[in-house]
Amino acid sequence: MIKTLILLFFSFLLAWLACQLIYDNKVNELKNIQAQKLLATSALFNRELGSLSDLLLLLAQTKALANNNGDRWQNQELPAKYLQQIQDHFIQFGHASSKIAQLRWLDYNGQEIVRVDFSADQAKIAEPKERQNKQARYYFNQAMKVAPPNIYFSPIDLNVEHNKVVEPYEPSIRATIQTSAETHLFEGLLIVNYRLDNLLAAIKQDSIAEAQINIVNHQGYWLLNPLPEKEWGFMLQQPQLTLKNESPQLWQYQSQHPAGGDLIINNQLSSFVPLATFSGSEYGADTSTLMLYTISDSRFLAHARNNSLLIALGIFLSLTLIGLTINWREYRHQSLLIALSLKLRAEQQELKRVNQILLENIARQQLLQDELVEANKLSSLGLMVAGVAHELNTPIGGAIMSVSNAENANELLKKAMLEGITKTQFSEGVDSIASNLNMAKINLDKAVGHIKHFKRLAIDRVNEDYIECSLDVIVADLIISLEPRLKTVKVALVNNIEPELHLISRPGIISQVLENLIVNSLNHGFESEQQGIIAIKARRLLEDKICITVSDNGSGIPQAMQSTLFEPFVTSGRSKGNIGLGLYMVNQWVTKLLAGKLSFVSEQNGSSEFATQFTIILPIDSSDSLTS
Known part of the structure; x- marks a missing residue:
């Protein structure tokens, strides 16, 4: 019941507004017509007065x-x-x-x-x-x-x-x-x-039903009226023939608006403007003002009012019918909506249960992903340890052999001294011992150098602080740790790092990023026994930026994989045991921990120098960029 009353009220309100709007549009159309008539008549009248002034001056x-x-x-x-x-x-x-x-x-x-x-x-x-x-x-x-x-x-x-x-x-x-x-x-x-x-005949002839032209003097007497018998009352001693007597309301309104205006009285629109103020008042003579009126036939506004009422009635009936139809349909479907709401509630409960299961699976997947990342890091560290052990084997073995030779020379020297040593034997024994000890020292220095590189690399990998570091040292340590792997392939690693590239960052993460990119090129860019080049370049890009590129001339990245390359578990070497987290972690490390940007370009079977190039933009101070 309340909805029906509200519907009727708003239908009536909209119909009334439509009625008023349509009527106002008709009135505005009529006002425009009358305004054009007023403008044309005023221009014609002023043109005549201007010519009269010119004639008099010419005569004088x-x-x-x-x-x-x-x-x-x-x-x-x-x-x-x-x-x-x-x-x-x-x-x-x-x-x-x-x-x-x-x-x-x-x-x-x-x-x-x-x-x-x-x-x-x-x-x-x-x-x-x-x-x-x-x-x-x-x-x-x-x-x-x-x-x-x-x-x-x-x-x-x-x-x-x-x-x-x-x-x-x-x-x-x-x-x-x-x-x-x-x-x-x-x-x-x-x-x-x-x-x-x-002139007055031409003006009267220009009148139309929508705009009947009248000219009234300052006393309200007509100089021009559609009915000739109403004209010139002040000259014919007929004081009753005035606008003031015939339409006091319009006369009063015009007196209050001497600059012009319009008024609707008894379905007649009257528009008026001052026509002329005769010159002479500024020199002491009396002056008088004419008013130019246009008055519409009452039938026009009455017809506009009736049409707007009919249209408004049609709108009211249409809106009421539509509203009642909507109410009926709403009532008809109410029971269906109740049933659907009950069904929806049950489905929501089921959806919550399934969503909870999904959240648990996502949590397990994230945990598995973290474990795989850690396993990948440990695997990388294990490979690095194995490589370092392999590199240490040669200098330490050489040192052991040199020490053993020195011991043998010493025993021979002792035996000769018991049997009676000659000066020549003594000199040869001392030289042999000194030569072997020197060779042992050289091999041990090499081993110490490898151990220092490994120690620095291992400490950097686990250090989470942002420290000042040198990029060429980071890359040099990384290349030493990768030498055992590089010896098994025919791919050359080219180091082209500008010297004195210092930055405040996490050197272990930078080393891990570059290692993953190099290993990724070795695993996916080159076939077994295929020759190639992997180039590492770095240069200062701006005052506060460093650009690092890792490029290879291998087979390139398939076009289908390029849009999802940095997503987890995306790999082209799953048959080789790869899980697809390498480049995902590289992207996470560069953007999240180093406050940098990572991009790549790749073209299979292209004619350029490199098939694939990864570009890393790092700030000079990663800690400050992350804080900002």
Whole structure:
């Protein structure tokens, strides 16, 4: 029951999240559409204002309006030739742009001195009686606050003539710049009325259902609305036609976010940005800001909400069905799981018993392996003792024979002295005794040398301390102990050790490693009566490293054995009584006791100088490396 409730809760939660995510995606798509419309409309509007500014500056800088003679004229005193010159230039300038509705030049009292109206590519010059005084109009008062050469833009409104709104409506914006008597024919105000009906029509035509474009002034009145009857309320004395009245929530939100934003009200997404702030405020004139809105049709978000709810319902039902199916299957297999758990428990007990037996076998195998290693070391020591005994036999036998000859000479000398010795006999007897004693001394010195080598080698093999030693002495002692074995084969052992290679290590282990490698080459690398070379080389590799190589030109190591060569009980000579621990122990000694590295290369039937080469890298101080 609890699982079912949890399942329903999480199904509902996931369905609600999916619903919200799908709806948010639709809203974001709509926001992107509206953002693109806002950006395109704003760019178009700012481009139009930029062209108006350029037109006014171009008009103000023309020679036809300039005071070239230094004369000063007062309003109605302007000579007729200058008046005609200005009118002709206004007509020519106005025909250059179809968007110019009116060009005027007012004096500083607001009286129109020159006015040319443009309509349907026709220019009409206002007669003196038609010229009006605009001193009471807001744009004249604001424009006179902006000193030249700065430009004042009036807010957008409808064109008014004789205090009446011109019909059909003429949406206009006025750009003004003051003129002075020093630079122009008279002091006053140049005004360009710029027609915006085509611009607003183009913007309205660009509206789509997802983004219906609206333009609102700072008071909330519409300058552009999908419904024309809502436009220009401030000009038509209809104060109720404002965004503030129609959507107070949106108006308040826009007032709190003057930089732009978006808001959803009644399934309508409204996005807005500031469209333009008309220049002049920085020079003392009033300013006004337009807001550009895009509003979606309520059907889009309502449809998105309904679709997301349907999808969420499908997800909820699917998850619920899947969950109930899983619960049913879980209940169905519960009894089977219980039976399997009981069976598993019994198998675990059996596994523990078998594992214990396996551990005991591994322990016995390890013990056997250790015993074999010790036996291998003792066997090696036995062979070394036998070799030393063999080497001692020759010098000791020679010494015994020399002493025996000396005794015989002494007896002869004694006998001659009893019978009456001559000087010649005495001299020959003494020389014979001295010669035999000297030969005995030489043989005994050889025996003492062998004994010293053997003693040093035996002590090193059992010494577990790290001591300072010389590699060339270690190898020399080893070669002496191996001479009896080498005499039975046709393989030459070449010693190429750099002198003065001193290191702190275990010399007995180094000797054992080299002996195992040499014996391994003799046992596996060469057939009986086969000639060959085993070379031992050593050199300093780095300041703290020594490199030792043992190479032979024998038969090489089979490719199949190379990957497991250093594992225990791996051998190619098991039929000869080998057990496969030699190279395993070499690897253990080098890496564990000497803190070194062991590697090899081998190629059967190769063309290189050596078929197999073992490389040992040892630190100068093995004890310090092991501690580190």
